[in-house]
Amino acid sequence: MVGTLVKLQLKLFTRQLKSSTATLVLTIIVDTLILLSVIAMLISLIAMRGVDPSALGPLTVSGFATLSICWPLFATLFAGNNAMLDIGRFAIYPIRARELLPGLFLAGLTGIGGVATILLTIGYIIAWSSSPAPTLAAIVGGALGVAFCLVCSRVLAGALSSLFRKRRIRDFMAIFVFLVIFIGAQAINIGAQGLANQGGTVDVEAMMAEMSGTATILGWTPFGWAWALPWSVAQGAWLTFGVQLIGAIAIVALLAWVWARFISRGLVSPLDTTVSGEKVKKSQWTDRLFPYSPAGAIAKRDMRYFLRDPRRLVGNITMLLIPVILAFAMTVSSAGASADDRDVIMTITTYAPIFFSMILCTFVAADICYDGSAIGTQIVAGVSGADDRKGRLMTILLLATPIQVLFIIGFSLYTGHWEQLPGVIGITLTLLLGGAGIGSLVGSIWQYPQPPAGGNMFGKGSTGGVNGLFASLIGMFVPIIIAIPAIVLAVQANTSGNFALFGTLSIVSGLVIGGLCFWAGVSLGGRRLDATWPEVLDRVTWKN
Amino acid sequence: MSEMIPPMPPPAPLSGGGGRSADALAIRGLVKTFGAKIAVNNLAMEVPAGSMFGFVGPNGAGKTTTLSMVTGLLRPDRGAIEIWGHDVWTDPAAAKALIGTLPDGLRMFDRLSGREMVALAGELHRVPAGEVASRSAALLEALGLTKDADTMVADYSAGMTKKIGLATALIHNPRLLILDEPLEAVDPVSGEAIREILKEYVSGGGTVVFSSHVMELVESICDTVAVIAEGRILASGPLDSVRQGKPLQQRFLELVGAHEVERSSLSWLGHSSSSN
Numbered sequence: 027m028v029g030t031l032v033k034l035q036l037k038l039f040t041r042q043l044k045s046s047t048a049t050l051v052l053t054i055i056v057d058t059l060i061l062l063s064v065i066a067m068l069i070s071l072i073a074m075r076g077v078d079p080s081a082l083g084p085l086t087v088s089g090f091a092t093l094s095i096c097w098p099l100f101a102t103l104f105a106g107n108n109a110m111l112d113i114g115r116f117a118i119y120p121i122r123a124r125e126l127l128p129g130l131f132l133a134g135l136t137g138i139g140g141v142a143t144i145l146l147t148i149g150y151i152i153a154w155s156s157s158p159a160p161t162l163a164a165i166v167g168g169a170l171g172v173a174f175c176l177v178c179s180r181v182l183a184g185a186l187s188s189l190f191r192k193r194r195i196r197d198f199m200a201i202f203v204f205l206v207i208f209i210g211a212q213a214i215n216i217g218a219q220g221l222a223n224q225g226g227t228v229d230v231e232a233m234m235a236e237m238s239g240t241a242t243i244l245g246w247t248p249f250g251w252a253w254a255l256p257w258s259v260a261q262g263a264w265l266t267f268g269v270q271l272i273g274a275i276a277i278v279a280l281l282a283w284v285w286a287r288f289i290s291r292g293l294v295s296p297l298d299t300t301v302s303g304e305k306v307k308k309s310q311w312t313d314r315l316f317p318y319s320p321a322g323a324i325a326k327r328d329m330r331y332f333l334r335d336p337r338r339l340v341g342n343i344t345m346l347l348i349p350v351i352l353a354f355a356m357t358v359s360s361a362g363a364s365a366d367d368r369d370v371i372m373t374i375t376t377y378a379p380i381f382f383s384m385i386l387c388t389f390v391a392a393d394i395c396y397d398g399s400a401i402g403t404q405i406v407a408g409v410s411g412a413d414d415r416k417g418r419l420m421t422i423l424l425l426a427t428p429i430q431v432l433f434i435i436g437f438s439l440y441t442g443h444w445e446q447l448p449g450v451i452g453i454t455l456t457l458l459l460g461g462a463g464i465g466s467l468v469g470s471i472w473q474y475p476q477p478p479a480g481g482n483m484f485g486k487g488s489t490g491g492v493n494g495l496f497a498s499l500i501g502m503f504v505p506i507i508i509a510i511p512a513i514v515l516a517v518q519a520n521t522s523g524n525f526a527l528f529g530t531l532s533i534v535s536g537l538v539i540g541g542l543c544f545w546a547g548v549s550l551g552g553r554r555l556d557a558t559w560p561e562v563l564d565r566v567t568w569k570n
Numbered sequence: 571m572s573e574m575i576p577p578m579p580p581p582a583p584l585s586g587g588g589g590r591s592a593d594a595l596a597i598r599g600l601v602k603t604f605g606a607k608i609a610v611n612n613l614a615m616e617v618p619a620g621s622m623f624g625f626v627g628p629n630g631a632g633k634t635t636t637l638s639m640v641t642g643l644l645r646p647d648r649g650a651i652e653i654w655g656h657d658v659w660t661d662p663a664a665a666k667a668l669i670g671t672l673p674d675g676l677r678m679f680d681r682l683s684g685r686e687m688v689a690l691a692g693e694l695h696r697v698p699a700g701e702v703a704s705r706s707a708a709l710l711e712a713l714g715l716t717k718d719a720d721t722m723v724a725d726y727s728a729g730m731t732k733k734i735g736l737a738t739a740l741i742h743n744p745r746l747l748i749l750d751e752p753l754e755a756v757d758p759v760s761g762e763a764i765r766e767i768l769k770e771y772v773s774g775g776g777t778v779v780f781s782s783h784v785m786e787l788v789e790s791i792c793d794t795v796a797v798i799a800e801g802r803i804l805a806s807g808p809l810d811s812v813r814q815g816k817p818l819q820q821r822f823l824e825l826v827g828a829h830e831v832e833r834s835s836l837s838w839l840g841h842s843s844s845s846n
Contacts, residue, residue: 305720306683323693327679327686334681334722402676403738406641407694408666478677560645567676 027121031129035136057138064142071149076156081234083257084241086150090171091241091250093146098179101139116293123289127282130289134176147172150253160256163267167255170274174252177281184288245270248277306334316420320409324417325424328393332425337396337476342425345385349378349433353440372441373520377450379433380509383457386426388501390465393418395476399567411555415466415548423462430454448529449516452536456509459540463547464504470551470558472497473565493565508543511535593652594619594746594777595640600649602635602801609635611801613649617746617779617794622772624792624809625781626818628826632801633781634674637750640779641671653746667695670744672735674751674781680724684715684734687723688741695742702741709737712767714760728755736764740771747771749780753787765791785819799826 043050074082116126134140147168154164245254252274258267312329316322332338356375394401394414404414434454438444472493512532519528555562595617602610610632617623627633638644640651642662651658656665678687685706692702710716713733718726723734732755739747747768753761768778769791782788788795789809795818796806804825805812813821 306686306722307720318693318699320694320696323690326693327682327690330686331679331681397679399676400679402643402673403679403691404694405643406666406669406671406673407691407742408642408663409694410663560643563643 028129031133035133068149071153074153079260084238087241087254090253091244094249097175098182101179123286154256160260163256163259167252170252173278180285321413321417325420328421352378376441376443376446380453387461387465387505391469391501405559412552415552445525452512452532455536456512456540460508460543461505463544466551467547470554475568596652598650601647621794622792623779624788624795627798631798668745670739671748672739683720685719688737691738692741747778789818
């Protein structure tokens, strides 16, 4: 049974890789990056062999306890398409939970996450291998630590799976997880910037003392019990060692027992039959904003999706956050600057709202991809490509324009640089109108499948492969290129001091260039769609 | 189910169409290949206007591929498809205005409620708003979906999704209905309702093409059939001429070439459960 399951896992994995070159290339790049960083950590762990336990202990315990905390979280997040986790698939075979468990355990270690963890654990054992007793403790601790990571991740997935059956919660979780990652990454970024700005050297002694305290605490939590074993041995703290050893074994045994219960339950309840059946509001005020026509119908549908589709909500929130984060980062970086520098930074911050419109282009381009094969409804109705482009833009511009205006006013209020307003408006007009047009054209040429709403957002293919790459690259850079005249004029206004003249020119250039791109993008994009509807349908269809 | 669908106006004769206009759908020399696999192989068939046309064939015969090309969802490699003389691929707007379709295997905008989905289809087909409201209410009632009209399609069962798909296909009162497996996953009560709707639609002058591999169903409601296998039409015409006096099931197996199960190699089945 063990061999069968491991072979099955490997076969599923290689099949998925072979399914497309883009997936293969992406997987190779990501896995190589992970392996390289793991090897770097492995080398530093090996180099730590012989380091005094008073330093080695805090470092390894805090590092590996963090690994134990993160592993289950990441495994649950990225496990979306792992069919092996779906116990229901084994439900038709006469197998007991305890027969499945060892095989599923080993299968879980075959992925890149498992390989990376095993490599790091080998490094951990080597780091402790300068004398026999800690070596032995490290081997036991390492094995228990790895087991904890894996079993804990399965228990977490099992506990969440019953929650995930409810569509509302699934939708909400997707948004929540995305926000945590996004904000977390930004916080690290800004924090690092703040640290760098302090300019001071880091006090190694103080840091070690702090880490030692943290490690001691972690060593007393379930996440650190196993990893702290060799440190306790090296300190000769045998009572602590005994308690941690019993704790580590007990927690793995307990989690394994819970996991087995989940498997047993999964084997007898394979089908997801929960239907929430909640009602939608019968009429919507948004309906009255659009004309009664095919384009209007597409606009209304798109508007409903913006509010009901979790995938769209994630995108909307990101778009709203980017100018705010930029402004925040700028403010942080201006904290220690001189008065003159601060003025320059604040002037630049006044322009932060233009990023909202800059992203709009890729947003417009991606819109059609979110439809998936449901776009067939439009194709069989014989809707023209131009109506499709117009309908989507109606919704996107109706939502984006007021927000853009609020951003511009808010940022100008915040920085007080009202003289920059014409320049900001000029650039924004180019990006908003031109981006809408270019996005309409790009979206008519390069489409890629998106996982259906309610599916895993981190699963395979959600990056869009080569077409997605093209669409993003062009959607990012072409709007900047067409905004160059407006940008140059805004800079000229600052260098010459004649804000009225160059500001007005900037607005005019925005209207003309943005308007032209808008018109060209919508009509060319519409024609392109009319000529290629069946191919578009094929490209946006999510194939499993 | 009394005031469901207004009677169909008889198809207007096409100017210069000649005898061709008697066919609601005419396919000639249709070819579609996927890599090395020939899915549709020089297929030709005619669907007479006003007929209930059953399109039958084994799994993988090319039914869905053919119907997708008829409705503009899949581009043919070669061949012509005409709806009352309008070519689907050179004059798509005119041809598609005459068709209502229930495709198989495509998702719906499932974050819309059933009512919203039907209204979307109506507006895309330029049906006046007031008309959409009354027709949609009648269709939802006839299909037994009134109670769930404001529930998201994502929360519908497979059968309910089929039914809402049928409502979106009918909302613009098309002249030709192309239905891919319309009764699959539909419960017997709703199945009967759908049959009644289709019969009423045809008696009002409409034309229905539907694919199925349930011979009893086709036999009970169709007046014309075509048998497809390996991308070719093996027989086509009025039900009785295709059947040649035999049950359709038997005639179908003769045409398609029944796959003989070699009894001896499966002799272990059911005899003893001792091994494994």
